[in-house]
Amino acid sequence: MKEDFFQRVYEIVKQIPEGRVTSYGAIAKAIGAGRSARIVGYAMNASHYLEDVPAHRVVNRNGVLTGKHHFEGTNLMQQLLENEGIEVVNNQIVDFKKHYWEPEIK
DNA sequence: TATGTGACATCAA
DNA sequence: CTTGATGCCACAT
Numbered sequence: 796m797k798e799d800f801f802q803r804v805y806e807i808v809k810q811i812p813e814g815r816v817t818s819y820g821a822i823a824k825a826i827g828a829g830r831s832a833r834i835v836g837y838a839m840n841a842s843h844y845l846e847d848v849p850a851h852r853v854v855n856r857n858g859v860l861t862g863k864h865h866f867e868g869t870n871l872m873q874q875l876l877e878n879e880g881i882e883v884v885n886n887q888i889v890d891f892k893k894h895y896w897e898p899e900i901k
Numbered sequence: 902t903a904t905g906t907g908a909c910a911t912c913a914a
Numbered sequence: 915c916t917t918g919a920t921g922c923c924a925c926a927t
Binding site: 865 | 911
């Protein structure tokens, strides 16, 4: 049963609890791809077609909202995160380690 | 089959 | 600190 790589990514992202965030690399690792962090971002881009994928909870390794430009406004992603209790300053998540959520490795 | 792409990660200067 | 280059790999065409 080979599901699309994207599908795997979506499964992980959907499991992210509210008020938590994770990194592309971590997701890739959880899936087993390991070095396919970029593909995760690619999947997020495609996730725009879906509404079940909280892409705003996924950031890069530094906790920076690199993909905010892909959302409608320039601050929508930040707003969503702040709405969940995550502090974001200058596209950077405050205390990233604190809010970091490690995906379950399947 | 080949080429281009990218919301990353990591290192060098 | 910032910038650039490189590796990486699945997807779209």
